[in-house]
Amino acid sequence: MTRPTDKLSEKVLGALQTYREESRAAKTHVVRQQPPQELARVMQLSNWIRGGGLDVDNYDDFFAPYLEHSQHMHHPGFIGHQVAVPHEGAAIADMIHGVINNPMAVYEMGPTASVVERVVVNWMLEKCGWFTGDIDSFEPSPSNGAGVLTHGGSLANLTAVLAARAHVAPDAWTSGTPQDLAIIAPAATHYSLARAVSIAGFGQDAIRYAPVNDLDVLRPEMLEQTYKQANDDGQKVFMVSANACTTATGLYDPIDEVAEFCESRNLWLHVDGAHGASALLSDKERHLMKGIARADSLTWDAHKMLRTSALCAAILFKDQKSMAGTFHQDASYIFYGEDQIGFDVGPYAVECTKSALGAKLFWVLAMEGEQGLAKFVEKQYADTRKFHDLINAQPDFTCPYKPEANILCFKYDGVNGNKTQLALREKILARGNFYITTAEIAGVRYLRLSVMNPLTTVKTIEGLLEEIRLLFP
Numbered sequence: 001m002t003r004p005t006d007k008l009s010e011k012v013l014g015a016l017q018t019y020r021e022e023s024r025a026a027k028t029h030v031v032r033q034q035p036p037q038e039l040a041r042v043m044q045l046s047n048w049i050r051g052g053g054l055d056v057d058n059y060d061d062f063f064a065p066y067l068e069h070s071q072h073m074h075h076p077g078f079i080g081h082q083v084a085v086p087h088e089g090a091a092i093a094d095m096i097h098g099v100i101n102n103p104m105a106v107y108e109m110g111p112t113a114s115v116v117e118r119v120v121v122n123w124m125l126e127k128c129g130w131f132t133g134d135i136d137s138f139e140p141s142p143s144n145g146a147g148v149l150t151h152g153g154s155l156a157n158l159t160a161v162l163a164a165r166a167h168v169a170p171d172a173w174t175s176g177t178p179q180d181l182a183i184i185a186p187a188a189t190h191y192s193l194a195r196a197v198s199i200a201g202f203g204q205d206a207i208r209y210a211p212v213n214d215l216d217v218l219r220p221e222m223l224e225q226t227y228k229q230a231n232d233d234g235q236k237v238f239m240v241s242a243n244a245c246t247t248a249t250g251l252y253d254p255i256d257e258v259a260e261f262c263e264s265r266n267l268w269l270h271v272d273g274a275h276g277a278s279a280l281l282s283d284k285e286r287h288l289m290k291g292i293a294r295a296d297s298l299t300w301d302a303h304k305m306l307r308t309s310a311l312c313a314a315i316l317f318k319d320q321k322s323m324a325g326t327f328h329q330d331a332s333y334i335f336y337g338e339d340q341i342g343f344d345v346g347p348y349a350v351e352c353t354k355s356a357l358g359a360k361l362f363w364v365l366a367m368e369g370e371q372g373l374a375k376f377v378e379k380q381y382a383d384t385r386k387f388h389d390l391i392n393a394q395p396d397f398t399c400p401y402k403p404e405a406n407i408l409c410f411k412y413d414g415v416n417g418n419k420t421q422l423a424l425r426e427k428i429l430a431r432g433n434f435y436i437t438t439a440e441i442a443g444v445r446y447l448r449l450s451v452m453n454p455l456t457t458v459k460t461i462e463g464l465l466e467e468i469r470l471l472f473p
């Protein structure tokens with residue numbers, strides 16, 4: 001017997017299928033921005049909230065405009081932010097979680113999800129050179145690293161800062177953050193890391209900005225000077241954070257050389273690989289992460305280059321003791337200690353209730369295999385270099401650098417000045433055929449592409465260039 005709710009979920013699934021197909025075939029716009037008040041009106045939000053009654057016959061009054069005005073990430077013209085165009089497997093995992101809802105910060109609330117997360121984390125650790133043995137073995141091995149999945153790279157970065165703080169100042173948890181500690185990081189560091197520094201009680205003055213080249217890439221030969229300057233100012237540097245890769249440009253800091261310096265000064269090395277750590281999967285691109293095994297912690301977002309829906313991120317530690325020392329929390333109603341079956345990740349994560357994040361990555365891996373994901377990363381990186389060559393060969397466009405990852409910046413020389421590149425983006429967005437972003441490098445504003453969608457081709461980029469010329473002839 002079919003129940004009304006079955007029909008509703010079937011209809012929603014059908015609508016999503018159509019939405020995805022039409023987006024992929026570019027039969028819709030990518031996004032067409034509307035003012036919030038207009039969106040609230042067309043979706044009839046207050047009527048639904050006050051009156052209820054959404055069912056199989058009328059759900060489309062809400063759902064059709066909801067989809068219509070969404071960001072259509074499956075559209076080949078989605079070349080905007082570094083968010084994965086989600087793989088079908090990740091969508092299935094989201095659906096399963098939506099039904100069984102096993103929040104798994106404590107093992108007993110999500111035994112299967114806990115095990116999946118641990119095995120997926122072991123797989124990620126293995127890619128860093130921080131895990132040997134069977135990834136699905138639960139035998140403790142002190143020489144292996146450890147990690148936990150988090151709701152986003154920002155929480156992963158915060159966890160890394162807290163772990164490094166616990167390492168250098170174990171009493172900080174009880175007596176507060178010592179005010180003479182400092183972190184070296186390039187100015188192009190993602191804002192979540194800078195935020196984490198303040199959240200952890202250091203204050204922004206604790207960040208000593210590392211000298212960079214004119215493309216915002218960290219200059220490792222200058223680290224000693226920054227370190228000494230901090231010392232002279234009465235600060236004790238305990239951590240260096242490097243980008244792999246930098247959000248704006250997609251360029252990688254030289255991890256191996258930074259590691260060399262950190263080892264010489266006994267400093268914690270954190271690598272923010274939220275976007276670019278996925279290069280570790282590829283034989284061709286792994287060189288970009290050279291030296292990662294020498295780092296202490298790594299942030300790695302699966303919802304960027306490993307094709308999961310948002311969110312699914314990891315904070316990984318070379319030394320499992322680093323993770324164990326991060327938080328010191330007693331919670332007698334959930335953490336039962338050693339005598340229970342299984343293991344809890346709650347003691348190692350900021351979150352208390354935690355979604356079954358590992359299942360999303362597992363489903364993608366289980367469908368594509370690790371080689372399939374490696375090929376995806378390689379394709380996106382290679383396509384972006386191709387797009388660079390195409391754009392740079394045009395007489396009226398300039399690219400400031402050859403991409404290392406799938407992030408590409410360029411400037412239309414038919415218009416002058418930072419404001420005009422911004423105005424150009426606004427006009428492109430208003431037409432709805434492409435969604436792109438911008439970034440500033442050394443004071444110059446560029447248009448910016450994150451090539452996340454495997455359907456974005458040379459033809460798409462040619463179409464974008466044509467549209468730009470049309471907008472500003």
Ligand SMILES: Cc1ncc(COP(=O)(O)O)c(C=O)c1O
Pocket residue numbers: 082151152153154155157190192243245246247272273274275301313
């Ligand atoms: C380098 C880097 N680190 C951290 C983050 C934050 O990750 P999330 O958006 O998953 O919190 C981003 C997001 O774009 C990023 O590019």
